[in-house]
Amino acid sequence: MADSATYLYAITREKDRADPERLAGVAGVAGAPVRAVPQAGLVAYVSTVPLAEFGEEPLRRSLEDLDWVGETARAHHRVVETVAMDAATAPVRLVTVYSGDAQVRAMLERRHEDLATVLAQVAGRREWGVKVYAHPARPASPVGARAPESPEASGAGPGTAYLRRRKASLRGRDEAWREAAERAEHIHEALADVAVATRRHRAQDPRLSGRDEWMLLNGAYLVDEDRRGEFAAAVEGLREPGIDVEITGPWAPYSFTALEFAAPEDRDGG
Incomplete structure (x- = not known):
């Protein structure tokens, strides 16, 4: 029996391979070299990995080890980003393993149309991430508002007075959340105008x-390479007091290539 398997990272078109x-x-992953497997005008980027680590049972145990998962994810991401430097890329989800190269080639044949469509959509484009944060705000006292009455003056007991203050605080927090969420929605809409997909x-x-x-927005934006400066400028122009806008990228288009690989039919045969 074979003692190794084929680990899949990403797929490109052969005409613009990495x-x-x-x-x-x-x-x-596991320090293995990366190689290309071409088929049907596409190229899969893979490594040969030991079944002792990437077989079904060892993987089940390893995926419970956060250190192992983190190290594997970093290696996976490193390969995907290297491929994406040169080519329109469809990243594959973490720990996608086939029995061998023949299975990978069969998948490229079977999924050719879907893959070609996705790769055409992301060609010349990269993914940017934008997160929007706001500090939970304390409600400001209205101008001219009277100081809170003491329990004795209001005729309420200490417990009732506490509940009133608590209710007012929660109401102010809810209003602050709604206001911040509206500002985040405005940011998303403005960035969507520059992006081709979100x-x-x-x-x-x-x-x-x-x-x-509070994290109010965790967005991904697919942006034409020739508009990356415009997108970054739009992010800068949307910063305002009380709102923190964080931009990351450019990345391979992870959020826009949502194809499933290693489905049951892909694992059958050799």
């Missing part, structure tokens, strides 16, 4: 973002 010399200097991802948990502020 620079082999550039790829030769990049280590893939995707809105779920707001990240603060444990992932590393920030305590």
Whole structure:
């Protein structure tokens, strides 16, 4: 039985394949070299990996190891970004493994039409990420507002007074959220005017973002290469007090090549 498998990173069109010399200097997952598998006018970028690490059972255990996942994700991303420097690229999701090159070639034949369509859509374009944050604001006291009455003066007990203050605080927080969300929506609409396509991802948990502020927008924008300066300028022009706009990229178009690989039919046969 074979003791190795084929790990898939990304797919390009053969007519604009990645620079082999550039790829030769990049280590893939598990330190494996990266190579090209051409078929049907497309090219898959792969590595040969050991089944002892990338077989079904070892993978199930490894995917519970956050250090392993992080290291593998960094290697995967490094290869994808290297390929995308030279070619319109369809990145493949992390840990997509085939039994061998023959299965990869069969997939390229079977999925040729879908892949060619996706690659044509992202050619000459890159993905940019934009996140918008706002600090949870304390409601400002209205001008001319009276100081809060003491429980004795208002005739309310301490518990009732606390509940009133708590209700007012929550109401102010809700209003601040709505205002900040409206500003984030304006930012998204302005950036969508420059982009050719957009995707809105779920707001990240603060444990992932590393920030305590509200994340109001986690957007991806597919932008023509010749408009990247315009897009960056649009982001800068949308910054305002109380709102933090974070831009990252350019990236391979991960958010715009949502094809599933290694489906059950792709794993059948050799």
